[in-house]
Amino acid sequence: MHAFFKNFTKKPIVLIGVILVLVVVGTALFDRSSAIKDEEMFDSISASDTPPTRQKAIAVASREAMSLSGLSIPQDQYQHDRMIVRNTNLDLEVTNSDTAKAQVEQLVTRFSGLVKSMSAHIFQAESMQYRYALKIPSDQLQSFITQLQSLGTTLSISSSSTDITEAFEDTEGRLKNLYLRRNRLRAMLETETKKLNDILAIDRELNTVQNNIEQYERTQKRRRHDVDYSTVNLTLIPKITISSKQPAQWSLEKSWTRAVNNLISASKQLIDILLSIIVYGIFWIPILMIGWWLFGVKKQ
Numbered sequence: 001m002h003a004f005f006k007n008f009t010k011k012p013i014v015l016i017g018v019i020l021v022l023v024v025v026g027t028a029l030f031d032r033s034s035a036i037k038d039e040e041m042f043d044s045i046s047a048s049d050t051p052p053t054r055q056k057a058i059a060v061a062s063r064e065a066m067s068l069s070g071l072s073i074p075q076d077q078y079q080h081d082r083m084i085v086r087n088t089n090l091d092l093e094v095t096n097s098d099t100a101k102a103q104v105e106q107l108v109t110r111f112s113g114l115v116k117s118m119s120a121h122i123f124q125a126e127s128m129q130y131r132y133a134l135k136i137p138s139d140q141l142q143s144f145i146t147q148l149q150s151l152g153t154t155l156s157i158s159s160s161s162t163d164i165t166e167a168f169e170d171t172e173g174r175l176k177n178l179y180l181r182r183n184r185l186r187a188m189l190e191t192e193t194k195k196l197n198d199i200l201a202i203d204r205e206l207n208t209v210q211n212n213i214e215q216y217e218r219t220q221k222r223r224r225h226d227v228d229y230s231t232v233n234l235t236l237i238p239k240i241t242i243s244s245k246q247p248a249q250w251s252l253e254k255s256w257t258r259a260v261n262n263l264i265s266a267s268k269q270l271i272d273i274l275l276s277i278i279v280y281g282i283f284w285i286p287i288l289m290i291g292w293w294l295f296g297v298k299k300q
Helices: 002-009 012-049 052-070 075-079 097-110 138-149 165-192 196-228 252-299
Strands: 084-094 114-124 127-137 153-163 229-238
Touching: 084 097, 084 138, 084 196, 097 114, 097 127, 097 138, 097 229, 114 229, 127 138, 138 153, 138 229, 165 196, 196 229
Parallel strands: 084 229
Antiparallel strands: 084 153, 114 127, 127 229
């Protein structure tokens, strides 16, 4: 062994290389040990800085955000499919609009739909024209349209669709963040503040967050309804027929009165025009006469 070290020390280059290797290895081991200690210290500080109540509140908030507070969306309907709002406009010519009206309302009931609005006005002496805004389950829309078309002659039909998937998902993200913020504020209100001013400030912020949540929830509810129920704008137009009956709103007396009033109105307009000519003529006739006289003198 003594001979080995004696021979080893006779080679200074090898000795220096070994020393450098030992220094590098020692430095690496020291840095690794310091990093492990720092991580342990950071974890202990983070755990001590977060009160147990607040940790629990944040966990509850996360679960609440995932469930959307009862507004959970069926996985197979909204997250895997596109959210499409469909609208259809249909004009039908029917022989008897009153009979068709009753048939339409029966169809709506059979398809589990609803009448959003209805209006009517006189089309002919003995018939009415009806306009409907109907809400029909989207998965039965095509069958419903086919049944409607069997009631008469299709004069016009059009449809449109709007994809609201991105808007829906964006609002869902906003709701998740609001749920988290609401629960953090509740935790702060219960455990982390004692001053009256701080309590009032947190309470105001909590009310604002809650109002935003309710507004977004209403929006999402309306969007789900629009996706689940398509809109059908239907017009029932009576077929034009030759009628022997006079319109209910027509009478000889009304026609005579209307004709006399039109004559009086036309006479008044004619008198107004004549009076305007006379009034303006008082100023313009002398000027025209002087101009005519000057023109005649120069011509001579």
